[in-house]
Amino acid sequence: MRPSPCGRRGGKLRILSGDKDGETSYGEFPWMLAIFRRRGKDWKFRCGGSLIRMNMVLTAAHSVKRFAKSPELLMVRAGAWDLMNDLEDPNVQEMGVSRVIIHENFNERGVLNDIAVLKTSEAFRADSNVGIVCLTKIADYFPPQKRCIVAGWGYGTYDLEPTDTVMRQVVVPLVSREHCQNQLRRTALSRYFTLHENNLCAGGEKDVDACTGDGGGPLVCEVDGRYFQVGIVSWGVGCGKEDVPGLYVDVTKFINWIVETYKTF
Template structure:
């Protein structure tokens, strides 16, 4: 992995761009700000370390023996049959994309080394510019809720050693962002995760949004890798028009931790954007093969971090009594009582929603149709992270189905998009 010593602009201003930074200062900066992009401080020394999964020395695409014959292009501009650059987008046969950091033919994860068409002029080098999100509506897909894409769409990934989800694997997953803050150069800092239950309604945890004003928030659907916009299908962002928090939500203890976000405009359904199904009121769904997803609030969009790609963790649901007994062995003490608005999942060592986001969905296979998923929980709280035999605690979505239906009915919003 390539690590660069990092310096923020304030420090650069103090020392001057043409002065060398002393070694003690360099080490302190590196401890606080571990990584950045290659062009941020060109006067600093670059250090290359050998890591697991690195590629070692490799000739770069378009250099050496491939100069003038090949160049790096985004994956959907390379015909997989002929491995030749094409003008029109390709929508099939992409194969595998390696998401590991390290020496590769192309620096960008979604770029591939492709043969130059003799009839296509080689473009002049240009300074990379981050494109604005495309707002053109993608191709509409059938209106079925809970359809997971276990093999992703467009391509499958390799090098996913940190529970990265496939591209488009969980179409209902959304990021709730605060559009009025910029965090260390990030576009829009992450507030929480959520799930799309209708094209214009997001389900999340009340603890995520009860202090926010609706005009502060925006929702991003169809996101996968927060470091790039090179995916064939763009993400879609919508402003939040209204926040509906459960009337009996208790901020200190998170009872009734549920909220709805009403968007100012419906998102357009596509292969990578869809709704999740909700269980009927008081339904009990038990499974060993549930998934919780999230990006990780700390590292959302941070350059050089695996957390830029959506994570997934497979977890089992846990019986309420077993969960309560387990939590009583912690600092909660033997008098702890698990509120009826909670359910539990996890308890396996090293596997927990701590790498995810509050409000993110916990989904399980539908007992009547294993190909369809139902949201059983929203990430709420936990004791520690990934501790053996200590489950994580989630808002129990089945306890709020009637509440959700009633709130949306008053707004003339149909429950059909999330009904099994």
């Protein structure tokens, strides 16, 4: 489905396990994308995404659904790191979007099947800071308590103060379905909450979490030196609350959909 190798981490590695505000280094996550929307004459940061083919972006449906009929209002930046200074970097690439494809079973109210792909107007060029992440159907690679990484810009957008636009990372543990559902039933979701089969959970550590603005970004786990995307940042009950995991799209459940969608490109 993709050229090899995928999932090769770059830059100067700075894994800061448990650091709520962990910096990344330039080019560390070459599959990480910043998605922008046009607002008037300007482009404003919208959400995160991941590069899964050189012209195919994986993101959350809830972040891009409104652009399904107007893909020209979206733009994707690859090789991004510091959003305020990226355009001074000749290795940063920007592409328009020609198609926005929302999963046919996306349920906005319940935030279910929260997955979408974007087709870029042209393929990105592979570079030291631009590459694709690995995908797999094999969920057994990702057992509970395995520590994985979420990267993104979160509140580091042009619209919020203070402005901190350098990509950050957090390291979070995967959480079993049973434990996650039990923990979430203790929140405002109520004791009747049922975790959807196409969601997975990670986190639940105080002040260590994805949050507003990180939607659509990838949750990646290392397997034998390569990084596989296991989740897409979807939703949660607040951010960084102890014993309250965040919810992600379980990407392993959607590999067939991704492959079939790519055939329509």
